[in-house]
Amino acid sequence: MFAKKILPLFILITFAILNTPATFAQSLNTKALNEAVSGLELRSIGPALMGGRIADIAVNPNDQSTWYIAVGSGGLWKTTNRGITWKPVFDDQPSYSIGTVTLDPKNPDIVWVGTGENVSGRHVAWGDGIYRSTNGGSTWQQMGLEQSEHIGKILVDPRDSNTLFVAAEGPLWSSGGQRGVYKTKDGGKTWQQVLKVDANTGVTDIEFDPSNPDILYAAAYQRRRHTWSLLAGGPKSGIYKSTDNGESWQQMKTGLPKGDMGKIGLAVTPSNPEVVYATIEANDKEKGFYRSMDKGESWEKRNSYISGGTGPHYYQELEASPTNPNLVYQMDVFLHVTRDGGKTINYLGTGREKHSDNHALWIDPEDGEHLIAGTDGGLYETFDEGTTWRLFPNLPISQFYKLGLDNAEPFYNIVGGAQDLGTLIGPSRTLNTEGVRNQDWYVPLGADGYESVFDPKDPNIVYMEIQQGLLHRLD
CATH class of the missing domain: 2.40.128 (Lipocalin)
Structure with missing residues (x-):
């Protein structure tokens, strides 16, 4: 009986307290505080001395002083003086995690950005699709694929700037979303999923045949992260090829691993369009560096090496020389290189000339010894193919x-x-x-x-x- 009398009294007192002038004043003070805080501007205090994780690099082919640097957890940065000064050009957009940046080959002032990093670590952030700038990064427009969450690569058809392909990895922590290869014929207004594997498998890499953009190669990647582990691979991973500008696809199998595969990196070279390279995560017997000499129709395992460290999911990107068909670089804890089409693969230098954990590499098409590398520790440049490097200590992008x-x-x-x-x-x-x-x-x-x-x-x-x-x- 006592409890029955006390409970209504307690409710009445509580209601009275919550509606006192003091409580009303508190709500007013909160409003005033919000207004006051809105007038405070954030100021950068660095540090920039160690950089941060670089996801991708794009250099204007018509003006090699202009670079765009996609940062895993720091937006997009632009320089017009080869890195002497930088400007963040993506800070006003909802996503700060960038997976890839691509310039339109016909008009490099048109910049495409895929948000959401293309690695599968616990610490990566997701994105909200594709963005386009038509003025060198000054302004941006969201162009769809909001549910892709992680973008591996964007390709612009060199014959038609309105035709693009997107390698969408899809959500890392769940199934579904937008994953596979997406194509647009109207500059991003509408998208069609032209390669769909299943709800757990996206596409992590895609390449044009350098001599014929109607031919494309795509690397499908089945993966899922849980709080207790990363399921990196499965029976749905593989290499696909299209010969009709992405309208239809066929999985390539001849010479490739028969067991489950994980992350796959692809590379092609204009020096010999017949050659396609792939680095393939698989079981110990079948994993390794593969080469095709007939545009992906059949493959030969050249080496058992794959990227290591925290796992191939964190690396596995390939970059092939545009002038030497046997020269290929692989992203890894330390940069690796093959000069004989994968027969032998070694460190580039000792691997310790700069910061480790490499994710991106740009090769100067006019000077093969001039490279720009993106690592967990920032951006580096070399003019002697990695014998010496210089760090850019002016990018405040540490995570x-x-x-x-x-x-x-x-x-x-x-x-x-x-x-x-x-x-x-x-x-x-x-x-x-x-x-x-x-x-x-x-x-x-x-x-x-x-x-x-x-x-x-x-x-x-x-x-x-x-x-x-x-x-x-x-x-």
């Missing part, structure tokens, strides 16, 4: 997992664990007129940074973690 703050005065400091860049420490402000500079940051611990905090009583003590929760202390 941070966790941040910690101290109580230092007059300016507090920040410690952050970054993807593949270790742990970085820097100030929130400085007394320099230039603001916070690269030289104001330092890296006390390498590997992959994770949780990092300052000691609440002594800011000179910092606790930092790397892979597998290994704890370190900085004093």
Whole structure:
């Protein structure tokens, strides 16, 4: 009986409290606070000294001073002076994760971007489809395929700028979505799914025959990530070919693995359009580097090498020389190269001349020793085919997992664990007129940074973690 009397009283008191002038004032204060915060502008404090994960590179063929850099977790960046200065050109769009960037070969001011990274790590973000700019990245228009989530590559038909093909990987953590090869004949207004495998299988790579764009090759990839594991591959992965500009497709099987396959990278070369290369994740007996000498109709295994590290799902891209049909580079922890069509594959140099974990490579069509590489640690350029590299330390694109703050005065400091860049420490402000500079940051611990905090009583003590929760202390 007591409980029955108390409950209505409690409800009445609660209602009265929630409707007091103080509560009403609190709602007004929230509105005022939101208005005040909206006037605060975000300011960049870096760091740019270590870069971040690069997903793709596009260079204007008519003006090699203009580059576009697709960043896995940092949008799209443009330079018009070969990397001396950069401008973010995609920050106003809903997606910050970029999988690929492509320039229209007839008009390089038309830029196509596929959002959602084309790797399958736990830390990757998804996208919301295809975007197009007709003015070199100044403005953008969303062009569909919003449910693709991860885009592997975009091809523009060199004969007709309105005809494009998209390799859509589809959602990583679920089935369905938009996955397969999509084609447009009207510049992206409408899309047709021209290659559909199933609800769990997308397409991670696609290439034109360099001598005949009616012929295309596509790499299907069956994969699914769960909280406990990545199912990287299955019976639906494989290589497909079209001879009618993508209207119909046939799976290629002669000489290819008979068991389940995982991620496949493709490469072609204008120096010999008969040649097609593939790096194929499969079982230990069948995995490796494959070559076709008849436009993909039959294949020969040349080598058992595939990309390693955290798994082929994180690499497996191929880039073939446009002038030497036997020269092919493979993205991996360290860049690999074959100079004899895959018979032998070795590190490019020692592999340690620059940051590891390579995802993108541009080969200068006029100078094969001039390469631009995209890694987990930023953008690099070489003029001697990898003997020496220079880093571009002016791209603030590091991917941070966790941040910690101290109580230092007059300016507090920040410690952050970054993807593949270790742990970085820097100030929130400085007394320099230039603001916070690269030289104001330092890296006390390498590997992959994770949780990092300052000691609440002594800011000179910092606790930092790397892979597998290994704890370190900085004093």
